[in-house]
Amino acid sequence: MKLRWTFRCYPTPEQECLLARTFGCVRFVYNHFLHERNAAFTRGERMTYSQTSAALTRLKRDPDFAWLSEVSSVPLQQSLRHLQTAFRNFFEKRSGYPSFKRKTGTQSAEYTRSAFRFEVGNQRLLIAKLGRLKVKWSRRVPVEPTTVTLIRKPSGHYFVSLVLDLTPAPLPKTGKETALDFGLEKLATLANGEKIDNPRYLKRYLKKLARVQRLLARKQKGSKCYERAKRRVAKVHEKIANCRKDHQNQLAWMLVNRFDVIYLEDLNLRGLVKNHNLARSLQDAAIGGYIRTIEAKAIMHGKQVVKVDRFFPSTKMCCRCGQLYSMPLEKRQMECDCGNVMDRDLNAAINILAAGQAVTARGDGVRPDPAPA
Incomplete structure (x- = not known):
């Protein structure tokens, strides 16, 4: 490898x-x-x-x-x-x-x-x-x-x-499986109810970044002062990127240590960032980087990552009875007629886990088969 x-x-x-x-x-x-x-x-x-x-x-x-x-x-x-x-x-x-x-x-x-x-x-x-x-x-x-x-x-x-x-040594099998539902309020919710906080590194360094960018804007282009100010801006961006990468590796390492199979959604991230109200928050969360790191760590250490079809209605479907509901972003709880009241992210993670297990059991996708003609 x-x-x-x-x-x-x-x-x-x-x-x-x-x-x-x-x-x-x-x-x-x-x-x-x-x-x-x-x-x-x-x-x-x-x-x-x-x-x-x-x-x-x-x-x-x-x-x-x-x-x-x-x-x-x-x-x-x-x-x-x-x-x-x-x-x-x-x-x-x-x-x-x-x-x-x-x-x-x-x-x-x-x-x-x-x-x-x-x-x-x-x-x-x-x-x-x-x-x-x-x-x-x-x-x-x-x-x-x-x-x-x-x-x-x-x-x-x-x-x-x-x-x-190199060939890394495979990690010991634990016999456990989990699913992740990525979000913005919480970075990820596991099917067992655990929640991973969103570190929001860009938001954390935004004031410092704005200050060094203002200093850069006041410098004359091509001057030595301009080059020094430009390096200061680059150092802040590098710090944010390094923090994200470190957190991605920590989360991926925790998951592959604890679970043999990890189920994820096949998200259309390129389409999601077209929403200008959420674009900065989505890019700050760097969900794509987390998914790639988890996949790489799993391959490296003999664990498995299974992706669920992006059109599977994990958020809109009640995990207890399967009823579908409209779930706008501001609605943070799944409230079903069957009496199921649950956090929407946990409900989605449980649905992803069930759908992922169906994928591995059948060997195909989770979308329903077309009705016979």
Whole structure:
């Protein structure tokens, strides 16, 4: 199994200078050949990866582009592979059309095994043309990585991301199952009645974010003060993202430790954020990130995640008798004629659990079969 472990690193000033040139060359190669492929398409031609690779070799021999040879050739070649992957994802309708890389934003350079050496014994990482990189190892890396990616965030922080070929030990089976109903008032409600509070990290840091953004707006663009203020804004955004990621991992780890099967709704999150009254709260909750983290942890540790059809009326249906009701957002309790009075989120979680168990029992969806003609 391929796992990605990321660590904070601290390059020297000389290494920072060379990394800045490396990031610039990687960005230039990607953008240059994206432009070339766009131009070829307008001429009715097709430009393949092998053609871009040969063109890169010719480009490096041009005296006007001799500066491309000042950095390691591996990240430049990898940027062509990333461009090819971006086009493949577009044609297979997994993503949008590839866009040009910007100088502002996260910068990265990927190195394969031919361009780095990792010593497992003393945990030393040496990168081609950079030398030894100082890394803050938060845990021991047991094997040599297959690829190493150096990353610079807009905040100015540097990270090293390692792809490792590891097989995590499966967690012991507990024989328990649960279902989650995600929401905004409470982040998640479990079928056993437990509720997970919504941390609302954006709301928590909103005043600080507004203050540093006001300071940025007063600075003259292009000045050193502007760049410093821009980094301060980026650091607040990074803090919010880190808090969310930490909470996502904690919740996912708790679930896979306690339950063998976790049932979730297949939510249309892209459609939900189109509601402008709820868009900020939904993006602050980052429900999609929680779902992806739970799925990844479950696969990693031998647990199972089952998704229930998004059109299954989990919120509108009474979990006791199956009667359907209209449930606007302001109505927080399910009150059924059968006498069932229950929190709407708990009612939905119980319905998701029952529907998910039906999915695993039948091996198909939970939508009713069409009536025979």
